[in-house]
Amino acid sequence: MNRPEWAPPGIDVERPSAARLYDYFLGGSHNFAADRAVAQQLLATAPDIPLIAQANRAWLRRAVSMLARSGIRQFLDIGSGIPTLGNVHEVAREIVPDARVVYVDLDPVAVAHSSVLIRGQEGVAAVQGDVRKPADILHHPTVRGLIDFNQPVALLVIALLQFVRDEDGPDDIMRQLRDALPSGSYLALSHGVVDGWRHDKEMVKSLYNRTTTPTATRTRAEVAPFFGDFELVDPGLVWVTQWRPDQPSNMDGIKAAKSAVVAGVGRKP
Amino acid sequence: MIVEPAPRGLIDGQHITRVARAWARAIAGASYVPMAHVDIELRLAGFTTRLLRVLTSQPFDPSPATQIGVELVEAHFASPETLGHTIGVLADRLPPLAGTSLDSSGRRVMRLLSALSVGYSRGLRERTLDEQESIRLATVLAQAQTEHALRESQEAFRHAAVHDQLTGLPNRIFFEKQLADLIGAGSRERIAICFVGITSLQAITDRFGHILGDRALAVTADRFRTLARSLGHPLARFAGDQFVMLIEDPPDTSYLAGVAEQIIATLATPVHTDRHLLPMSASVGVVERPVAGMDANDLMRAAAMTLQWAKADGTDRWRLFDQARSDREIARHALAADLALGIDRDEFFLEYQPLVRLEDRAVIGVEALVRWQHPRLGRLSPGRFIDLAEESGQIVRLGRRMLDKACRQAREWARLTDSPPYVSVNVAVQQLRDGGSLLRTVDNLLQEIGLASELLQLEITESASIPDDPQIRRTLDDIAGLGVRLALDDFGSGYSNLGYLQNLPVNQLKIDMQFVRDWKPSSTKSLLPSLVELAHNLRLSALAEGVETLEQADYLESIGCDHVQGYYFGRPQAPSEITSLLLEWSSEEDDL
Numbered sequence: 060m061n062r063p064e065w066a067p068p069g070i071d072v073e074r075p076s077a078a079r080l081y082d083y084f085l086g087g088s089h090n091f092a093a094d095r096a097v098a099q100q101l102l103a104t105a106p107d108i109p110l111i112a113q114a115n116r117a118w119l120r121r122a123v124s125m126l127a128r129s130g131i132r133q134f135l136d137i138g139s140g141i142p143t144l145g146n147v148h149e150v151a152r153e154i155v156p157d158a159r160v161v162y163v164d165l166d167p168v169a170v171a172h173s174s175v176l177i178r179g180q181e182g183v184a185a186v187q188g189d190v191r192k193p194a195d196i197l198h199h200p201t202v203r204g205l206i207d208f209n210q211p212v213a214l215l216v217i218a219l220l221q222f223v224r225d226e227d228g229p230d231d232i233m234r235q236l237r238d239a240l241p242s243g244s245y246l247a248l249s250h251g252v253v254d255g256w257r258h259d260k261e262m263v264k265s266l267y268n269r270t271t272t273p274t275a276t277r278t279r280a281e282v283a284p285f286f287g288d289f290e291l292v293d294p295g296l297v298w299v300t301q302w303r304p305d306q307p308s309n310m311d312g313i314k315a316a317k318s319a320v321v322a323g324v325g326r327k328p
Numbered sequence: 329m330i331v332e333p334a335p336r337g338l339i340d341g342q343h344i345t346r347v348a349r350a351w352a353r354a355i356a357g358a359s360y361v362p363m364a365h366v367d368i369e370l371r372l373a374g375f376t377t378r379l380l381r382v383l384t385s386q387p388f389d390p391s392p393a394t395q396i397g398v399e400l401v402e403a404h405f406a407s408p409e410t411l412g413h414t415i416g417v418l419a420d421r422l423p424p425l426a427g428t429s430l431d432s433s434g435r436r437v438m439r440l441l442s443a444l445s446v447g448y449s450r451g452l453r454e455r456t457l458d459e460q461e462s463i464r465l466a467t468v469l470a471q472a473q474t475e476h477a478l479r480e481s482q483e484a485f486r487h488a489a490v491h492d493q494l495t496g497l498p499n500r501i502f503f504e505k506q507l508a509d510l511i512g513a514g515s516r517e518r519i520a521i522c523f524v525g526i527t528s529l530q531a532i533t534d535r536f537g538h539i540l541g542d543r544a545l546a547v548t549a550d551r552f553r554t555l556a557r558s559l560g561h562p563l564a565r566f567a568g569d570q571f572v573m574l575i576e577d578p579p580d581t582s583y584l585a586g587v588a589e590q591i592i593a594t595l596a597t598p599v600h601t602d603r604h605l606l607p608m609s610a611s612v613g614v615v616e617r618p619v620a621g622m623d624a625n626d627l628m629r630a631a632a633m634t635l636q637w638a639k640a641d642g643t644d645r646w647r648l649f650d651q652a653r654s655d656r657e658i659a660r661h662a663l664a665a666d667l668a669l670g671i672d673r674d675e676f677f678l679e680y681q682p683l684v685r686l687e688d689r690a691v692i693g694v695e696a697l698v699r700w701q702h703p704r705l706g707r708l709s710p711g712r713f714i715d716l717a718e719e720s721g722q723i724v725r726l727g728r729r730m731l732d733k734a735c736r737q738a739r740e741w742a743r744l745t746d747s748p749p750y751v752s753v754n755v756a757v758q759q760l761r762d763g764g765s766l767l768r769t770v771d772n773l774l775q776e777i778g779l780a781s782e783l784l785q786l787e788i789t790e791s792a793s794i795p796d797d798p799q800i801r802r803t804l805d806d807i808a809g810l811g812v813r814l815a816l817d818d819f820g821s822g823y824s825n826l827g828y829l830q831n832l833p834v835n836q837l838k839i840d841m842q843f844v845r846d847w848k849p850s851s852t853k854s855l856l857p858s859l860v861e862l863a864h865n866l867r868l869s870a871l872a873e874g875v876e877t878l879e880q881a882d883y884l885e886s887i888g889c890d891h892v893q894g895y896y897f898g899r900p901q902a903p904s905e906i907t908s909l910l911l912e913w914s915s916e917e918d919d920l
């Protein structure tokens with residue numbers, strides 16, 4: 060079917076989606092046969108992926124609670140995925156009970172699922188949006204309704220930018236997003252990188268190309284500029300497992316993740 | 329997090345913590361648990377305590393372990409691997425804590441773990457089914473939302489495509505579709521259209537700018553919409569300041585007249601803005617036709633034409649379409665389009681009418697008169713096309729062509745006889761205005777053809793603009809300077825500023841045929857003698873046009889008129905006929 064340009068994206072459950080694959084790797088069943096078929100091939104190529112996903116998700120939890128403890132009361136989570144376990148509003152509200160959270164994802168199913176999950180909860184919303192159109196997100200009435208851009212905001216861009224290819228201008232996108240935040244805001248960003256990747260990169264890439272969101276491959280050095288002039292908090296941009304690990308940590312076994320995802324939190328001066 | 333106390337006296341807390349720690353390590357990475365590691369250990373310690381209580385129950389009943397299995401899954405310790413590792417750790421660590429013989433405690437642990445596994449599997453299955461259901465629900469929801477959004481954006485798109493931004497009224501596309509549907513449906517017998525122009529708008533925009541122009545338009549459109557609603561007739565903004573109202577099966581023409589008058593009354597109400605009171609005016613063209621065989625384009629063309637008529641009538645007027653007038657205008661329009669092509673194809677030719685000297689009734693000149701041999705309409709006289717040629721500017725090209733033909737003809741006659749006639753050619757004001765080009769054309773022609781300049785005469789029509797236009801004056805002076813004759817045509821019929829006559833380099837006054845036609849032998853009030861006298865006072869020759877009878881000719885001769893032209897002395901005719909006339913005359917002369 061030819062969709063006119065102004066029509067919203069459609070839903071094709073026959074086409075694997077990054078959101079549902081990620082859910083599968085986290086042990087969830089919010090996925091369809093088409094997702095699982097690709098997931099299994101990915102696992103055959105790179106059996107560490109579930110561990111990497113868990114490490115990333117665990118970092119999200121640590122980063123969000125650190126931000127909440129720093130006094131942040133509003134969170135804009137772009138590329139939020141299918142809400143599984145330890146969602147941003149749950150983590151944040153353990154510390155700041157009235158924290159406001161807006162989830163944004165490209166995947167309409169992920170958004171619908173989020174909406175069902177948060178139904179009836181004040182101060183939480185899920186909207187469909189494409190990070191490649193940052194202005195649309197920033198001016199979305201729901202976003203504007205919940206988030207006060209005169210107060211510090213935590214912008215979460217977690218395991219998202221690997222789905223934004225260079226031709227989509229990720230630097231410019233990030234600049235626009237950063238510019239919209241007031242001083243004292245934070246950016247929490249993680250990104251899958253290829254620096255120490257032991258598995259077949261091309262295979263993984265081609266498998267992801269079957270999804271609605273093909274991936275970009277970047278190195279750790281290419282991720283750093285996404286923070287712009289934000290000041291990285293300790294310990295900087297590091298492997299996701301090394302960022303303020305729980306003490307003691309149960310992630311000792313997840314060595315593989317050390318060479319797959321980098322993460323950092325930066326503060327706007 | 330509530331940690332259930334370990335059964336006191338049986339097992340101390342340290343043992344439990346150790347089991348929980350080993351358990352946590354074993355299942356690390358097997359499933360994602362959204363907790364810090366310490367919390368995981370605490371949670372598992374709680375489960376360990378409860379399991380030990382079941383293990384040591386008297387009499388031994390393993391069934392509560394089923395529930396613990398369910399709860400493990402609920403706490404997100406949920407994956408097949410987690411179960412496997414859990415069984416491994418617990419089978420190892422629990423028997424020493426059971427407090428019975430190792431043999432029987434081994435069997436108890438087995439039954440405990442199988443009960444746990446049943447609960448765990450049940451929980452995992454439930455969870456899987458729940459998640460599958462929730463993602464399906466989310467998909468259905470998302471699909472519905474997408475469809476809704478799609479419909480909404482289509483709706484918005486469609487609305488924007490068929491509505492006008494400024495007034496919110498349906499636009500031309502919408503209207504044309506509506507009209508086409510109505511014609512197609514054939515459910516109506518007749519349709520009428522009121523085609524409305526807000527005639528004051530241009531002036532408002534010119535004077536106050538677009539913003540105020542748009543304001544005035546929007547306010548007026550609002551008033552119009554209210555009127556249209558109360559009348560129950562659909563309204564659309566057709567273009568710019570044009571609106572169109574559709575009336576299905578109008579009762580009669582007087583109803584349409586009433587509607588048109590109401591429209592004008594409504595729209596011609598001034599618009600107040602903060603600082604201005606903007607006067608508004610409107611014109612309406614009304615067309616009414618049967619639906620059967622209706623052509624929408626034709627209807628709209630008729631409506632637009634009728635609006636033009638209404639505008640031409642003055643402000644705040646309406647007009648009903650008139651088929652005969654429309655036919656005439658369309659024909660005229662078609663003819664104008666043919667004209668340029670006709671010049672290219674040389675469809676224009678000249679006929680010549682004798683100019684006669686009264687004294688001896690000799691043909692001293694001929695007037696060249698243009699004719700159009702139209703491929704479809706046949707021979708057309710200048711009355712049918714000269715003003716079209718003037719309107720379209722083609723007159724300059726046509727005039728030059730005819731001048732060329734006339735000069736060549738004059739040269740031919742000059743070869744034929746000793747006293748050849750001059751050829752008098754009409755020139756339009758536009759030709760005179762066309763810079764010095766007429767002068768150059770005449771000069772070049774005379775030289776090229778080798779025609780004596782006194783054998784050419786140009787006739788100019790008495791016109792208001794000639795005396796005031798220095799450029800035309802100069803052109804006329806220069807042409808006269810070449811020795812070409814000049815005659816003032818249709819004298820007395822229009823603008824007569826006698827003063828300027830003195831200064832024009834004219835040789836002849838051609839007295840308009842009206843004077844001869846109005847003359848009666850009995851009448852004493854004729855202006856003819858005065859006109860002849862006037863010519864003579866100015867030292868010009870007088871020529872009377874439209875002479876049709878001998879009586880008229882004799883009278884003119886009696887008052888001293890020099891020349892005449894008219895049917896009595898010869899109709900306009902083909903050059904060959906003039907040639908024989910000339911030959912006849914010169915042979916007669918020879919005979920004398």
Ligand SMILES: C[S@@+](CC[C@H](N)C(=O)[O-])C[C@H]1O[C@@H](n2cnc3c(N)ncnc32)[C@H](O)[C@@H]1O
Pocket residue numbers: 077078079081115116119137138139140141163164165166169188189190191216217218219222223272
């Ligand atoms: C790997 S998941 C990350 C989920 C979550 N942020 C986390 O880290 O746990 C990536 C998500 O990004 C979403 N995504 C991909 N491209 C996107 C885009 N252009 N705009 C917004 N979201 C996008 C996918 O639908 C998916 O849900």
